[in-house]
Amino acid sequence: MKKLVPDQSKTPVRNGRSPELDQANKELLQKLALRPTGTSLAKSIKHTSGIPVGNNSLFAIREGINAEEALLHVSLLLKSAEEVSDEITERGSGIERGLIWSLVHSVEMARAVVDALLDGSRHRPSLK
Known part of the structure; x- marks a missing residue:
């Protein structure tokens, strides 16, 4: 007898967590643990260190850029990613549309956090 319905494909079962995400979280926690005790993270961030962008890249982050200027650049980069993702969503x-929309939403939220940090540092009354 001929089967009318093909066998279900054997797709690997995922536990919902990505090893890459777990590794990224672990690295972030390690970096946070390296900051001096008793100092808030916001007060300890003064300027950038020089690091390459990606693996084997010709490009790098310049050392010594102050935190506010670096955050302004991050905000601009996120705005560009938002606009590009928005255009791709239409196509x-x-x-794919749902995945791209999710990307747009994540970029918007990241940009909102950066912009809120910048706005908060500008409008904060001096405690001196």
């Missing part, structure tokens, strides 16, 4: 269909 997507089905699952």
